[in-house]
Amino acid sequence: MRSLYRFYLYTVFILLSIYATYACNQLLSTLLRLTPLRASYAARPSASELVQAGIFALVSFTVVLLIGGFHYWLIRRDQDAEAGTSPIRSFFLNITEGVAIALSLPTIGSILLSLASSNYDGSSLAFALSTLALALLLELERRRIPSPTRGVAATFFRLHIYGVQAILLVVLSGYWSLITLPIVDALFFAGRAHAESCSGNASCPQDNLFLLAIAGLWFVAIWLFYGWLANRDSSRAWRFVFHGLSFAVGIGLLLLGLYNLFNVILLALLSEPVALNAVLVPFARYNFVGLLTLGLLIAFLYHRWMRAGVDRGLLRTRASLGFVELAIISILAAAIFWWGVGNLLYNTFLLLLKFSQAADRESWLSAGAFALAGCVSIAVE
Numbered sequence: 001m002r003s004l005y006r007f008y009l010y011t012v013f014i015l016l017s018i019y020a021t022y023a024c025n026q027l028l029s030t031l032l033r034l035t036p037l038r039a040s041y042a043a044r045p046s047a048s049e050l051v052q053a054g055i056f057a058l059v060s061f062t063v064v065l066l067i068g069g070f071h072y073w074l075i076r077r078d079q080d081a082e083a084g085t086s087p088i089r090s091f092f093l094n095i096t097e098g099v100a101i102a103l104s105l106p107t108i109g110s111i112l113l114s115l116a117s118s119n120y121d122g123s124s125l126a127f128a129l130s131t132l133a134l135a136l137l138l139e140l141e142r143r144r145i146p147s148p149t150r151g152v153a154a155t156f157f158r159l160h161i162y163g164v165q166a167i168l169l170v171v172l173s174g175y176w177s178l179i180t181l182p183i184v185d186a187l188f189f190a191g192r193a194h195a196e197s198c199s200g201n202a203s204c205p206q207d208n209l210f211l212l213a214i215a216g217l218w219f220v221a222i223w224l225f226y227g228w229l230a231n232r233d234s235s236r237a238w239r240f241v242f243h244g245l246s247f248a249v250g251i252g253l254l255l256l257g258l259y260n261l262f263n264v265i266l267l268a269l270l271s272e273p274v275a276l277n278a279v280l281v282p283f284a285r286y287n288f289v290g291l292l293t294l295g296l297l298i299a300f301l302y303h304r305w306m307r308a309g310v311d312r313g314l315l316r317t318r319a320s321l322g323f324v325e326l327a328i329i330s331i332l333a334a335a336i337f338w339w340g341v342g343n344l345l346y347n348t349f350l351l352l353l354k355f356s357q358a359a360d361r362e363s364w365l366s367a368g369a370f371a372l373a374g375c376v377s378i379a380v381e
Helices: 002-032 047-077 087-116 122-143 151-189 192-197 209-231 236-269 289-311 318-352 361-380
Strands: none
Touching: 002 047, 002 087, 002 122, 087 122, 087 151, 087 209, 151 192, 151 209, 151 236, 151 289, 209 236, 209 289, 236 289, 236 318, 236 361, 289 318, 318 361
């Protein structure tokens, strides 16, 4: 019965906290339209809109303070020995905070990107601030009682830490090329790739490189912060499973970057050099710069974090870690190598038997690039 009672308290507390976040978001969205932070297409709110938003926020916060405050008081009065370390408390606080962090922090980065490209949307700022406030309040409540290091409660804590880090890694991977390629193009090629992609288009402004760099640093910083939190964890299984999978992601991105690079090299050898805008603009077909740099960053950092785990005694020797990393690289490299070789053999088979639907040159180049990327990776081992 005590667990059911505790489940009820935290359910009401979290639901009302989410409702308060929604009310705060609505109020901030209206107030931000009074400032230069509103979107360019957004009109200033009328007096009736301001009154309506204010009344809604006042009523909402009053209800939350009365009902939510009462339930929080009951939570604080729970003096049971397992109250602070119960799985129910850990589940509600860690999962809700993790979702709030995974929504708010990337949204702030996307706001910086929208400012860099002059496509700012003011409504997302209100959402990011209100959701981040929810995460901070839940973090303060979670820190009121030290997190357990064992049991089901610790599992929810680790799911929060490692899960959010994995989500932030996915977000970073999605935005990396959007940020790095315009910067590389502007710094090393005087914006030629951007100019080529915009030829004949009068409305194609250059992104603000400073804000692009700030956005990139933001995405890297929040990912590194959760990496630092995970690096402090003492769980061997969680640490090496998540870090090993993330290391594999980095190696996979490296191999894809090599594949694109060899495509460019093979086309150059055939006297068909690839245009710069096919390499150094976002969503470029032969983007190898973004993939190689991101893959190197991810693989290097997760290698360092796994090595830190070895130094803390979570794995017996560095040789064991080396074997694990070598196995990951070997499996991925062999997979794309044999994929390329298999396609080369298949194309050769079609050519020898003179099928009407023989492989075109692009298919040959793709198969060769896969084989070369896998071959180089195996040789590096």
